[in-house]
Amino acid sequence: MTLVSSKSIFNKSIKTKASLGVAVLVTSLSFQAQATTFTLSNWVPPTHFVTTDILNVWAEQVQTATEGRVKIRMLPKPVGTPAQHWELARKGIVDITWGNFTYEPDRFKSIWFAEMPFNGEDVEASSVALWDTYETYLAGNPTYAGVKMLGVGSLGPGVINHGSKAIVSSEDIANQKIRMGGPIQKRLIEELGAVPIAAPATKAFELLAGQVLDGSLHTLESVVNFRLTDQLSHHTLIPGGFYDGTFFLVMNEGKWKRLSAADQATVMSVSGTVFSRLWGQTFQREIDQAYAQLREEGHQFSQPTEELMSKIGSVRQQMIQDWAAEHDSYGIEQPLEMLDYYRQRYTDLSK
Known part of the structure; x- marks a missing residue:
């Protein structure tokens, strides 16, 4: 029978605890070493609802879903202009960016x-329908190469806003100087007999104050958030929207591929449809709140005449035909089939 001294047992206990402590420390350090932080360039102010209620929320969801293995660090200021943000991600200058497809209309035709x-008035439905359409028809298109699409979203129904009168007929809008952005809005304004003035939404206040403009195209949310409520008091609500806008959230493809397959799947579990739904819900809330605020402040809301609606419809139909005819230039074999799919998804989602 071998006797083991209490001192020996004590020493072994100390060694065991020390070994366990080292193991825990190594495991902790290993976890920290595996955590990956991606940079995000954001071109709206930190107080803007896109920052606080969409991008920050999504970044927190990513970190939570991956148990801290993937983190998003928003840069203190944008790396480039809004129109440069697709390229900033594609070239890997920053890891993640978001932006407006309309800022590069020829590229994203x-x-x-x-x-x-007439795109629709349910922003959540249009945003999710756009994601589904991207996944089905556009994910393999060379235009979108070099990045991982993490989500898309819609702007919501565009409104004809005027400083002094209701725009309800073609006669009302004729020869009016209207701020617009992008080729679709430009053609609509021209075809309706108005004078398009190309300028970013951020310049609308200055141009309206200087009487360079008579009116400006915005969603109701933008009228409020760009502080244009004193300059634009008349709003023509076109059923289905006068126009819409589309947005992206993308990551550099090379950076995306560095993530494990498991972490890629986890990130996408809070991106894609989930992100597009978050985007649409947030924009819808802002539009609804803006409508209520403008109503309370005594703004005038008008509906277009049948004559104006018919003319807008005719312009829309011709634009769609012209766009479809150029399908070879943007690499889509059946553009009208894609459009029909998008419209059906919107209808299903908005029920």
Whole structure:
């Protein structure tokens, strides 16, 4: 029978605890080493609802879903202009960016179908329908190479806003100087007999104050958030929207591929449809709140005459035909089939 001294047992216990402590420390350090932080360039202010209620929320969801293995660090200021953000991600200058497809309309002509008149008034439905359409028809298109699409979203129904009168007929809008952005809006304004003035939404206040403009195209949310409520008091609500806008959230493809397959799947579990739904719900809330605020402040809301609606419809139909005829230039074999798919998805989602 071998006797083991209490001192020996004590020493072994100390060694065991020390070994366990080292193991825990190594495991902790290993976990920290595996955590990956991606940079995100954001071109709206930190107080803007896109920052606080969409991008920050999504970044937190990513970190939570991956148990801290993937983190998003928003840069203190944008790396480039809004129109440069697709390239910033594609070239890997920053890891993640978001932006407006309309800022590069020729490059993203394949997505024009989602910016036409009568796109829809349910922003959540249009955003998710756009994601489904991208996944089905555009994910393999060379235009979108070099990045991983993490989500898309819609702007919501565009409104004809005027500083002094209701725009309800073609006669009302004729010769009016209207701020617009992008080729679809430009053609609509021209075809309706108005004078298009190309300028970013951020310049609208200055141009309206200087009487360079008579009116400006915005969603109701933008009228409020760009502080144009004093300059634009008349709003023509076109059923289905006068136009729409489309947005992206993308990551550099090389950076995306560095993630494990498991983490890629986890990130996408809170991106894609989930992100597009978050985007649409947030924009819808902002539009609804803006409508209520403008109503309370005594703004005038008008509906277009049948004559104006018919003319907008005719312009829309011709634009769709012209867009479809150029399908070879943007690499879509059946553009009208894609459009029909998008419209059906919107209808199903908005029920």
